[in-house]
Amino acid sequence: MMRLPAALNRRSLLRVGSLVLLIGTQQIARGASVVAVRLWPAQDYTRVTIESDGELKVREIIDTDPKRLQVEIEGLDLVAGLRELVGQLRSSDPNISSIRVVPSIPNRVWLDLALKQAVKPQVFNLAPVAAYQHRLVLDIFPFNPPDPLEQLIAQRVRELDAASERAARLLGGETDALGSAAINDPLGDLIAERISPNRLPGPTVAASTPPTPSGTDRAGVGATVSANRSAPAAPRAASNQRPTDRLIIVALDPGHGGEDPGAIGPGGTREKDVVLQVAHKLRDRINATKVNGSPMRAFLTRDADFFVPLNVRVQKAQRVSADLFISIHADAFYTPKPQGASVFALSTRGASSAAARWMANKENAADLVGGVNVKSKDATLQRALLDMSTTAQIKDSLKLGSAMLVEVGRVGRLHKPRVEQAGFAVLKAPDIPSVLVETAFISNPEEEVRLKSESYQNSLADALLKGIVKYFSQNPPLARSRSV
Structure with missing residues (x-):
């Protein structure tokens, strides 16, 4: 092997070292560039997302004033990109009244948020995932979040x-x-x-409050509704149980939302949008329906375009003492060929098929895309509480899923002729029969068009309602007492 002269080696090394130092200095001076800024307002909380091509660091957070939040960010090059947040703010935002971007020393900027109410902010970084690069997230939670x-x-x-x-x-x-x-x-x-004007005010239960175990009063301080359920292991009497004249609550869970668009069809249709439209149509039908004389009421885990962590979706359903939990999605695959609707229930003993396992893994990754603060103690606690699912819950979920699958099959093609099972995190409410409905394959061009069609959405909502009514006709809800 030919060796270069020592002097030349030293000169080459010095040149390379100088070049590396120069590039490094320019990179440091440039800082990270803003790729996109997004604002997601909702009653539950408002999220501010700053996406950049390099990691941003928060040097200081000042929130001593309950109506103001100031965050100093290091590593920003394009302050103009950050100022786009000001244009995205709407007067209807329930939490933020104004945003100011104040340049500091080079590569630092202050984000100054004037607030409409006292808040409990969370500021955290998200590593690149899916189509996103580095994200700095500011979650503005109301100090007294909606119950x-x-x-x-x-x-x-x-x-x-x-x-x-x-x-x-x-x-x-x-x-x-x-x-x-x-x-x-x-x-x-x-x-x-x-x-009532004479009612004594009671404390509001935060969205992160752990759900109370089944069989206790879960309606909160001052509430008059309590759930008196039998033990989870007790079998239901399908044929001889008398109908119960009381409100039936169905929790509807439109998948994804906010930072998490879900699957995106070849024509650009976003899963989060179409499933919310279907959920709204199903909600209206449920609210206008009675089963054996008992009126039904639908509750949406999200009624707008914002992200809800998987465990919070379950907790919301438990908070309202829901009788059923129905998560609505649109399927997708790597190729456009697969088509048809599917219904899934929980499994604690492994998936019923490789496809069901793949689907569960995909849906369970929603928290990574949507962005969950992994440092939150409540999230860890809630995940632990979701591991208590029972055999009785799964049995009832399969009954519900079968009833819905039959009706959905009348309005379109089925991908699988039976209810599939896998470890879906969003189905792990131990006391609520829960299913996940994949309405169609949004990755299939023909089904993407159908999913956007109002007529198909109406037919699908009708089919889901018929499945719910059929389930309750055969499995009347247990009595729930009200005390004044």
Whole structure:
């Protein structure tokens, strides 16, 4: 092997070293560039996301003023990109009133957020995943976050107000008697107590509060609804059990949302959008339906475009004492050929097929894409609580899934003729029959078009409702007492 002269070697090394030093200095001076900024407002919380081609560091957080949050970010080069956040802010944002971007010394900038209420912020970094590069996330949680049960009541109160207004227009304002009669439904006592001017205020339960075990009062302080369920292992009586005249609550879970678009079809259709549209249609149908004289009420784990961690979706359903949990998705695969709808239930003994295992792994990765603060103690606690699923829950979930699969098969092709099982994290409520419905393959061009079609969405919502009604007709819900 030919050896170069020592002097030449030294000169070459010096040149290379100088070049490396120069490149390194320029890189340090340049800092990270902003790839995109996004703002996700919701009642639950507002998320601010700064995506960049290099990791950003938060040097200081000042939140001594409950109505102001200041965050100093190091490593930013394009302050102009960060200023796009100001243009994305809307007056309807429930948590943030204004955003200012204040340059500091080179490669540092202050993000100054004026707030509409006291908040509990979380600031954390997310490593590159899927289509995203480095992300710095600011989650602005209200200090008193909305309670799912209160949201369910507020939804009913709004409906009653709208009904009273319609009646007033028809009857010329003579609606005093009608107003009192309209509240006489299974949520009546609870609504009356919550809206009474003499009611003592009770503490609001945070979204991160662990769910109370089955069989106790899970309606919160001052609530009048409690769930008196039998032990999970007790079998249901399908044929001779008497119908129960009480409110049936169905939790609908539109998959993905916010930072997590879910699967994206060849035409650009996002899963998170179409499943939310289907959930809204199904909600309206459920709210207008009775089963054996018992009215039903739907509760959505998200009713807008924001991200909800998997464990929080389950917790919300438990908080409102849901009788069923239905997670709505749109399937996808690497090739456009697969098609058809599927229904999945939980399995604690391994997946029923390789496809079911693959699907569970894909859906369970939603937290990575959507962005969960792994340092949150509540997330760890909730994941532990989700490992208590019972054999009885899985048995009832399979019954529900079978009833829904039959009806869905009447409006479109089925990918599998039976209910599949796998370890879906979102189905692990130990006391609520839970299924995950893959409405169609959004990766299939023909089915993508169908998923965007309002007529197909309506047919699908009708089929899902028929499956729910069929399940409850054969498996009446257990009694739930109300104490005043």
